[in-house]
Amino acid sequence: MKPLQEQKLWMYEKMVESRHFEDLIKRAYFEGKQPVFNMAKGPLPGEMHLSDGQEPCAVGVCAHLAPQDSVTATHRPHHTAIAKGVNLNAMASEIFGRANGLSGGRGGHMHLFDKAVNFCCSGIIAQGMGPAVGAAMASKLRGQQHVAVAFIGEGAANQGAFHETLNLAAVWNAPVVFVIEDNAYGISVAKRAATAIERNADRAVAYGMPGVFVPGNDPDLVFDVAGEAVARARAGEGPSLIEIETIRLEGHFMGDAEGYRPEGEKDALHARDPIKLYRARLENQDIPPADLDKIEQVAKQRVSAAFEHARQSPAPVSEDAFTTVFA
Amino acid sequence: MEKKRKLTIAKAMSEAIALEMRTSPEVLVMGEDIAKLGGVFGNTQGLLDEFGPDRVRDTPISETAFIGTAVGMAAAGMKPVVELMFVDFFGVCMDAIYNLAAKQSYFSGGNVTCPMVLMTSVGGGYGDAGQHSQALFATFGHLPGLKVVIPSNAYDAKGMMAAAISDPNPVVFMFHKALQGMGWLGTVPRSITHVPEERYTIALDHAHIVREGRDITLVGLGHTVHLALDAAAELEGEGIEAEVIDLRSIAPLDRETIIRSVAKTGALISVDDDYHSYGVGAEILANVAEQDDLHLKAPLKRISYPDIPVPFAPEMEHAVLPNAGKIVTAARKLLKESAHV
């Protein structure tokens, strides 16, 4: 399944949007944290996990999804949220802990919920997998054609929930797609030191579903493989597992000294920045650079406006902490 | 005079583990990011270099597997020290903790012990939201067969870690992120203390009176010990002498020390940063309320974290966490009202 030109441009736009989002986060995160880095300080306290480099995973998969389809994402959720169409202003506000954020500042960057596009994420490894099967089964039991996608990191494939969920999804023939973003690390631990086999896609065999490895962090290849898996799910043919080779261009979280990376790895990764590579490909396919510039400009403006919106939005009041615990 | 060695809790913990590892080949360390990185919270720094990858093991993100493995190792006579990075993650592996580790001795009639330590970080206050900021003391303290301890300073951390590793029982060794001494988290300076170089132990079943006073007893653990000490300093300016007890352990709970103190002061505020209902404060207050010969001059009071998930936005989180001001206000009120009785 090859992307049409307009789908390619959409993927490019969403990748740029996502990267610019992270770039603005980077600037805001260090406000109030200098000269002494203290995670508690500044407009963005707490951990911050950036998605730089992993954009192809999000856009290649979400290009096939409608708002009615569900996505569960991880502690590293911004690229996925943006590709799924989460309300950008409300998302920025939430990350800044503002009263008009997605959840009124209760959740923050690891707990983004947007019911309008059926998106959620969470901070516990592999935690979204069960809920994705749940969303898929709800659709199936109601006779709808909506699918669900669970995004996880490669580290999550060693969590018990991964194996239980794959088995259950297969037994119940759930319309779900499991997507592993393999960025080669779980915090400081290299995948090869923690995972018994080379390719997590091979684990699909144990659960009787297709498992496909997508090399090269390539949006078009992800689009192709994800398209088949989503179509399969929609057609009632059951779950699939996709493993995408990707790269994490930043630390595990902001402030990570990354001493665990081999010398020179960071430079080599930046040379493979998927957004630059994709732009070069699009230019080679005779898309005028001016058109791409325009797309970039619009995407970046949208993000900048969202940050402006967030910064100017009011903070919650302390009493808000006590509401919504129960429905 | 002895040279002062000011250490953080993180450093004190790793030093204590190293001392045990040098003398006991049975001791080993396992967990996520504890080897190469030295622990996300620094408490295993230097161990990989000294003891090598056989005894200092980075694990996959498979808590059920490696904590279960630790139980098996302990049954086989080893002394594993394992880390659950944040206590909030216990949900994926509690079975190994409370149905295996905690019950091994009992189910075997005392024939199979479980000498393991489960280190885990607790606490919020730095904007990490509801899955990375909980204290959950009571969740663990409720379960028979587990010892549950938390140091408030580096000196205690070292002695308590040595005691925990030597203990034949599973010890949940909590450490509070606000005290850990990681630069990136900020640290209560009082938690950084002199730590002797040599090995020593601190009994895990004794609370510690860290400040004496005759007017009111303030009980805390981990971070709230410091809140209570700050409050006591402020109350002193008003002529109120507060006694501050550092629990050090909630299981077993040193009931005697609390009761003796309240017998002296006649007033009690317990302060903890775990959820309010069915919590540490409830146990401490009940323990005092059950004494029939205690003369109380004021109602018993607990300050804790309300029964809500931890919110992200600082405007909400900071408002709902316990702090010294809340303790001072409560103490004033209790003692003022008691003066009119």
Ligand SMILES: Cc1ncc(C[n+]2csc(CCOP(=O)(O)OP(=O)(O)O)c2C)c(N)n1
């Ligand atoms: C159950 C559980 N264990 C441990 C953690 C701590 N933790 C947060 S992110 C992370 C690494 C995850 O690696 P991976 O799944 O590959 O995702 P990545 O961070 O690379 O995107 C770990 C161990 C957690 N959040 N939940």
Ligand SMILES: [Mg+2]
């Ligand atoms: Mg990873």
